[in-house]
Amino acid sequence: MKKSIALLFTLLLLSSCGKEVSENNLHLTGNIKGLKDGTLYIQRVVDTSLVAIDTISIDGMSNFETDIELKSAEMLYLFLDRGVTNSMDNNILFFAEPGNINIETNLDSYISSAKITGSKNHEKYEEYQKINSRFKDENLDMIEQRFNALKKGDVKKIDSLNAKQENNIKRKYLFATNFAINNKDFEVSPYIALAEIYDINIKYLDTIQKSMSPKVAKSLYGVKLTEYVAKIKKQQ
Numbered sequence: 001m002k003k004s005i006a007l008l009f010t011l012l013l014l015s016s017c018g019k020e021v022s023e024n025n026l027h028l029t030g031n032i033k034g035l036k037d038g039t040l041y042i043q044r045v046v047d048t049s050l051v052a053i054d055t056i057s058i059d060g061m062s063n064f065e066t067d068i069e070l071k072s073a074e075m076l077y078l079f080l081d082r083g084v085t086n087s088m089d090n091n092i093l094f095f096a097e098p099g100n101i102n103i104e105t106n107l108d109s110y111i112s113s114a115k116i117t118g119s120k121n122h123e124k125y126e127e128y129q130k131i132n133s134r135f136k137d138e139n140l141d142m143i144e145q146r147f148n149a150l151k152k153g154d155v156k157k158i159d160s161l162n163a164k165q166e167n168n169i170k171r172k173y174l175f176a177t178n179f180a181i182n183n184k185d186f187e188v189s190p191y192i193a194l195a196e197i198y199d200i201n202i203k204y205l206d207t208i209q210k211s212m213s214p215k216v217a218k219s220l221y222g223v224k225l226t227e228y229v230a231k232i233k234k235q236q
Contacts (some may be wrong), residue, residue: 028101032080034107035062042068043077043091050077072220073097073121073187075195080110095122095188122124124188128179130198135172139165152154173197177204185209194228202232 028042035058042054053076056064068076078092081098089110094103101118105111116122142165149157176197193208209229216222 026070026096026098027065028068028096028103029063029065029100030078030103030105032058032064032105032107032110033062035080036060039081040064041077041081042066042081043079044074050079052079068096070096072100074220075191078103082107087221092116093193095119095125097121097187100197121186121188124183124186125191127158128176128188128192130177132172135168135175140169142168173200173204176200177208183212185216187216187219187221189216190219190225194221194226197226202229202236205229205232213235 032040038058040056040058041052042056043050043052045051054066054068056066058064068082069108074096076096078094080090080092082090085101089112092103092105092111092114094101094114094116097119099118101116101122103114103116110127116126136214144163146158146161146165149161176192177200180192183189189208191206197204206229207223212222212225217226
């Protein structure tokens with residue numbers, strides 16, 4: 001009887017441990033059409049450098065699969081070492097979170113063709129980037145116009161473009177702030193605050209930090225944002 005109870009307790013313990021692991025586990029699958037030979041590196045940012053946390057060798061088959069332990073949702077990179085080219089098109093950014101994530105792309109347009117599914121945070125990040133890219137495009141257009149105005153010595157045009165660029169930046173920052181607040185239940189919220197608008201007025205960062213849900217506040221980027229806001233306030 002004692003042996004049966006001990007066995008039951010052991011099975012329950014193993015079962016609970018198994019559930020805990022699966023909750024924090026990322027199962028990553030994907031396919032890179034056209035890739036026959038190469039190495040994939042799963043990378044994360046440590047301090048200011050990209051560090052490989054997993055390596056996948058591609059030998060004949062373009063499909064890949066791996067499991068990664070995650071303590072929190074975070075932005076990871078899928079780096080492709082082609083081995084025979086200096087192409088800059090080699091690092092796919094994806095917002096990893098526990099669960100099943102799939103990355104589909106091809107060798108010729110590795111980054112631009114990438115389709116990432118299974119991550120709600122990544123869906124939100126793509127939603128953010130879709131609008132944010134408009135501000136970037138507008139700014140690039142104004143930079144070109146300003147360059148031409150400088151060549152012509154058109155001071156009036158330069159002043160006008162300077163004002164437009166400043167307004168564009170304000171709109172970009174306001175959009176990012178509102179997006180982060182409206183998506184307070186996702187880890188992408190503090191990530192955007194830290195990666196995109198870290199130099200905005202502290203009152204906006206403070207608002208984002210205070211709006212985070214309890215779950216997000218305990219996440220990797222939630223903790224970092226709280227620490228960052230506290231540090232800025234201390235310096236004032």
